Amino acid sequence: MNEMIVQSINSIVFSMLLFIMAAGLSLIFGHTNFINLAHGSFYVLGGYIGITAINQIGNYWLALLLVPILVGLLGATIEYLFLRRLYGKHRHLEQVLFTMGLALITTDIIRLNWGTYVVNIEPPILLDASITLFDAQFPLYRIAIIAAGLTIAGLLWILIQRTRLGTILRAGVSDIDLVSETGINIQVIFTGIFALGTALAALAGIIGAPLHGLYPGLQFEILVLTLAVVIVGGLGDLKGAFLGSILIGTVDTFGKALLPEISLFLIFALMAIVLLVKPSGLFSARGE
Amino acid sequence: MTSIRTHQLCKNFGGLAALNDIDLYIQSGERHAIIGPNGSGKTTLLRAINGELESTKGSVFLGSEEITNLPIRSRAKLGLGCTFQHNNSFSNMTTIENISIAIQHRLGIASNLFHNHYTLTEIMSESQHLLYTVGLDMVEDKIVDNLSYGQQRVLDVAISLAMKPKVLLLDEPTAGMSILETTNMVKLIGQLQDTMTLVLVEHDMDVVFKLATRITVLHNGKIISKGTPYEIRKDSKVLDYYLGNN
Amino acid sequence: MKKMGNVYAWILSHNVHVLAILFILAIGAPLWVTTYTISLLIEVLIFSIFAISLDLLVGYTGLPSFGHAAFFGLGAYIIAYISGDNELTLGLTKNILLTLPIVIVGTGLMALLLGILSLRSDGVYFLMITLAFAQMLFSIAMRWSAITGGSDGLIGVPRPEIDLGLWNYTFESRTAFYYFVVIIFAAILFVLHHIVNSPFGLALKGIKSNQSRMKSLGYNTLYYKIGAFVIAGVIAGVSGMLLAQFYWHASPENLYWTMSGQVLIMVILGGVGTLIGPIIGAILMRVLPNIMSTHTHNWQSYMGLILIVFVLCAPNGIMGILSKRRNKDL
Numbered sequence: 001m002n003e004m005i006v007q008s009i010n011s012i013v014f015s016m017l018l019f020i021m022a023a024g025l026s027l028i029f030g031h032t033n034f035i036n037l038a039h040g041s042f043y044v045l046g047g048y049i050g051i052t053a054i055n056q057i058g059n060y061w062l063a064l065l066l067v068p069i070l071v072g073l074l075g076a077t078i079e080y081l082f083l084r085r086l087y088g089k090h091r092h093l094e095q096v097l098f099t100m101g102l103a104l105i106t107t108d109i110i111r112l113n114w115g116t117y118v119v120n121i122e123p124p125i126l127l128d129a130s131i132t133l134f135d136a137q138f139p140l141y142r143i144a145i146i147a148a149g150l151t152i153a154g155l156l157w158i159l160i161q162r163t164r165l166g167t168i169l170r171a172g173v174s175d176i177d178l179v180s181e182t183g184i185n186i187q188v189i190f191t192g193i194f195a196l197g198t199a200l201a202a203l204a205g206i207i208g209a210p211l212h213g214l215y216p217g218l219q220f221e222i223l224v225l226t227l228a229v230v231i232v233g234g235l236g237d238l239k240g241a242f243l244g245s246i247l248i249g250t251v252d253t254f255g256k257a258l259l260p261e262i263s264l265f266l267i268f269a270l271m272a273i274v275l276l277v278k279p280s281g282l283f284s285a286r287g288e
Numbered sequence: 289m290t291s292i293r294t295h296q297l298c299k300n301f302g303g304l305a306a307l308n309d310i311d312l313y314i315q316s317g318e319r320h321a322i323i324g325p326n327g328s329g330k331t332t333l334l335r336a337i338n339g340e341l342e343s344t345k346g347s348v349f350l351g352s353e354e355i356t357n358l359p360i361r362s363r364a365k366l367g368l369g370c371t372f373q374h375n376n377s378f379s380n381m382t383t384i385e386n387i388s389i390a391i392q393h394r395l396g397i398a399s400n401l402f403h404n405h406y407t408l409t410e411i412m413s414e415s416q417h418l419l420y421t422v423g424l425d426m427v428e429d430k431i432v433d434n435l436s437y438g439q440q441r442v443l444d445v446a447i448s449l450a451m452k453p454k455v456l457l458l459d460e461p462t463a464g465m466s467i468l469e470t471t472n473m474v475k476l477i478g479q480l481q482d483t484m485t486l487v488l489v490e491h492d493m494d495v496v497f498k499l500a501t502r503i504t505v506l507h508n509g510k511i512i513s514k515g516t517p518y519e520i521r522k523d524s525k526v527l528d529y530y531l532g533n534n
Numbered sequence: 535m536k537k538m539g540n541v542y543a544w545i546l547s548h549n550v551h552v553l554a555i556l557f558i559l560a561i562g563a564p565l566w567v568t569t570y571t572i573s574l575l576i577e578v579l580i581f582s583i584f585a586i587s588l589d590l591l592v593g594y595t596g597l598p599s600f601g602h603a604a605f606f607g608l609g610a611y612i613i614a615y616i617s618g619d620n621e622l623t624l625g626l627t628k629n630i631l632l633t634l635p636i637v638i639v640g641t642g643l644m645a646l647l648l649g650i651l652s653l654r655s656d657g658v659y660f661l662m663i664t665l666a667f668a669q670m671l672f673s674i675a676m677r678w679s680a681i682t683g684g685s686d687g688l689i690g691v692p693r694p695e696i697d698l699g700l701w702n703y704t705f706e707s708r709t710a711f712y713y714f715v716v717i718i719f720a721a722i723l724f725v726l727h728h729i730v731n732s733p734f735g736l737a738l739k740g741i742k743s744n745q746s747r748m749k750s751l752g753y754n755t756l757y758y759k760i761g762a763f764v765i766a767g768v769i770a771g772v773s774g775m776l777l778a779q780f781y782w783h784a785s786p787e788n789l790y791w792t793m794s795g796q797v798l799i800m801v802i803l804g805g806v807g808t809l810i811g812p813i814i815g816a817i818l819m820r821v822l823p824n825i826m827s828t829h830t831h832n833w834q835s836y837m838g839l840i841l842i843v844f845v846l847c848a849p850n851g852i853m854g855i856l857s858k859r860r861n862k863d864l
Contacts, residue, residue, distance in 0.1 A: 033658075035658065035661075037795075082842070082846065085846070086845070089657065089658070091849075092598060092657065092658055092661065093592070093598055093798070093802055093806075094802075094845045094849055096598075096600070096661075096795075096798065097798075097799060097802055097803075097841050097844070097845045098841065098842055098845040098846075100795055100799065100838075100841060101837075101838040101839065101840075101841030101842040101845070102838065102842070103838070104834045104835060104837050104838030104841070105834070105835040105838035105839065105842075106838075107834050107835075107838075108831075108832045108834045108835035108838075109835070111831075112832070220791070220792065224665075224669060224791065227662065227665070228666070231662050231666070260677075261677040261678070262673075262677060264669070264672075264673030264676065264677065265670055265673040265674055265677065268666050268667070268669045268670040268673060269670060271662075271663075271666040272651065272663060272666045272667055272670065275652075275655060275659065275662065275663040275666065276651055276654075276663075338750070359749070360746075360749045360750055361749040361750070361751075361752050361753060361754060361755075364749070364750055364751055364752035365752040369750075370750060376744065376746075376747050377744070377747065378739070378740055378743040378744050378747065379743065379744075380743055381739060381740070381743055385736060385739075388733075388736060389736055389737065389740045389748070389751065390751050392733045392736065392737070393737075393751055393752055393753055394752075397733055398733050398734065398736075398737050398753070399733070399734050399737075399757075399758075399761070400732055400733045400734060401728070401729050401732050401734045401735075402728055402729075402732055403732055403733070404728070404731045404732065405731065405732060405733045405735075405736050406731070408733070411733070447747075447751070451751055451752065
């Protein structure tokens with residue numbers, strides 16, 4: 001029973017991490033119809049730049065704030081210079097190629113600056129303790145991750161439901177050819193969406209790094225898991241990303257604990273089933 | 289050639305009733321025009337007949353077969369052909385390839401994996417003959433994107449003709465055409481009368497009165513009049529709603 | 535530039551001669567190139583087969599598959615399982631007359647199954663579902679160690695042999711295997727060339743060009759897509775078999791999604807919808823990293839840069855560049 005609780009909490013922790021990633025990808029994919037295979041690269045960049053920032057600045061919290069903003073600006077720049085020429089649903093293959101190119105470049109950038117070793121980040125001192133819950137010891141850091149995930153979920157919810165930008169997004173603006181009569185600049189919105197998405201990825205990277213370390217290949221592993229979440233949960237839908245993360249996070253955590261041999265298989269089987277039965281995602285409103 | 293019939297056909301989009309209780313009967317061999325102002329439901333009716341749109345209520349019959357719930361390709365196999373308002377050909381392929389695609393399917397040899405389709409005489413000779421009939425034989429090797437607008441519209445009709453349909457639905461075939469191109473198209477359609485039933489949606493009244501043997505008038509999703517061109521010209525309802533305002 | 539266009543036009547109109555010359559060069563290659571180059575050529579040929587099979591899906595039928603490595607890896611594992619010599623495998627025979635049909639049937643059945651499941655989706659959804667299925671096969675290969683050898687894969691895959699009872703011959707040496715690959719490559723090229731120019735091939739092009747128009751002509755587009763998927767899967771499986779025989783090893787990496795990505799890049803880089811384009815793409819993607827990695831550790835970023843430049847400047851790939859030049863002269 002104890003074991004169940006421990007794994008449940010662990011799965012929620014992992015789900016929150018996945019959620020932050022998935023929200024970013026869902027925003028980009030769902031609203032601009034752009035396939036971003038470099039999403040995992042922004043995750044690891046966030047982690048690695050985070051290490052450097054923490055070492056240079058000396059303050060974990062400041063780094064936590066600055067690095068996502070920095071990476072978000074990087075994302076905005078890339079979108080402005082290159083990606084906006086690639087929008088359009090008939091150009092998915094080009095988007096795939098381009099973002100894979102970005103991912104490859106990122107691999108070398110990381111290797112040059114931080115080497116190929118597994119790197120660990122220490123959690124901040126404030127959170128470097130354990131608390132006791134349900135007769136088990138938990139690193140406070142993990143609980144904090146849950147809090148962070150829920151906070152971000154809340155903030156994003158406010159953005160989507162309560163702001164003008166959110167109204168535009170909810171209206172299903174996904175066609176770059178749409179020239180808005182209300183005077184809103186669609187180009188700027190798309191840049192903003194991409195910036196926000198990549199900032200979220202970087203944030204997830206810094207938060208997640210103390211959990212599993214940073215190592216070569218991580219960018220692709222996390223990307224594939226995030227794709228799984230977005231497919232299962234539904235595109236462009238915050239609720240879908242949230243519920244999808246919980247589903248995938250739970251299956252992954254319990255899978256690894258109970259049936260390690262087939263845990264990967266389970267996730268992708270789940271993905272395939274969802275695509276066959278309800279391609280728009282389990283929790284999506286659109287019944288395409 | 290066959291008759292086509294709808295029975296109490298309705299189509300709603302959300303709260304809007306685009307088609308309301310349409311009882312249409314087109315006899316085998318007729319050249320039937322459907323006219324009406326913009327938004328009267330003409331194109332919606334065609335799309336409900338050809339299967340692009342699922343009707344909300346009512347049924348559609350091709351001859352004696354009910355086709356209401358059949359997908360587009362099944363209706364096509366039963367002999368229903370259609371052209372569309374926008375150009376809808378295989379625009380990155382050559383003119384003759386566009387025709388060959390239709391012919392090879394009709395001949396049942398489309399799944400042949402081994403012969404070069406250019407060397408299969410059954411396909412080639414029929415394709416070339418059809419292109420000659422519609423006046424596109426000179427451009428048989430041109431990519432469709434490079435054809436003029438009028439030529440592309442003719443090609444659209446030709447592709448449907450290649451199917452040898454029993455019923456052909458034409459959605460505004462002369463839309464956007466010059467006077468010369470329109471005359472050509474009218475001539476082309478006029479020559480079809482013996483081999484198939486024609487249903488024509490048109491705005492151009494000259495074309496309608498030149499080609500149609502019977503006319504149905506739609507307004508706001510309802511049929512307000514039907515009859516021969518002579519009767520329609522005299523119908524006061526039609527004059528009020530439509531012809532008078534033109 | 536005008537000269538380039540003229541060369542290209544000449545090649546197209548004399549393609550039989552060009553092919554004959556290339557074939558003679560290919561046969562004679564072992565005489566004047568190093569064994570290292572022979573290895574490179576073998577790899578290029580294998581990946582060319584892999585790439586043109588994907589082109590049938592992407593370039594001709596308009597199906598962007600991101601899981602084509604599934605069949606590549608499956609072909610490798612099937613041959614490893616049937617003819618491999620280690621404690622996990624059956625090790626029944628290395629007679630190509632028996633093993634090739636088994637590889638074809640095995641990958642064909644898997645392609646039929648995955649095709650039926652995936653092809654009801656289009657576009658982006660199809661891309662994702664193919665990715666999902668390929669990853670499933672990868673995870674099975676990694677975890678089901680009892681059968682697949684886990685992350686180590688299966689070693690001991692022998693070179694193929696022709697066994698006619700009274701006479702047999704094994705393509706053991708690198709040069710012998712090279713000729714084996716050349717023959718298979720030529721055969722597959724021959725078959726695919728006929729397929730794409732057949733009525734079936736025309737139907738595939740029609741599906742890519744305007745699927746709804748095809749339906750309005752009565753075509754059952756799902757059948758044709760499944761057909762293309764199975765053909766492509768089988769050919770990819772054969773190329774996977776060749777790779778396993780070359781390196782004596784079937785590895786889960788052959789199933790990983792970056793392998794699907796690599797072959798997709800080959801197709802797009804070279805130019806979709808042309809059989810030659812993917813071959814050029816395969817040459818680039820196998821030869822360039824080889825050359826570059828001997829000069830620099832940063833070959834991945836250079837590859838990335840090349841991809842990016844290509845997408846921005848030449849979205850139709852190399853064949854696109856060459857045909858544009860040709861059209862200018864006409």
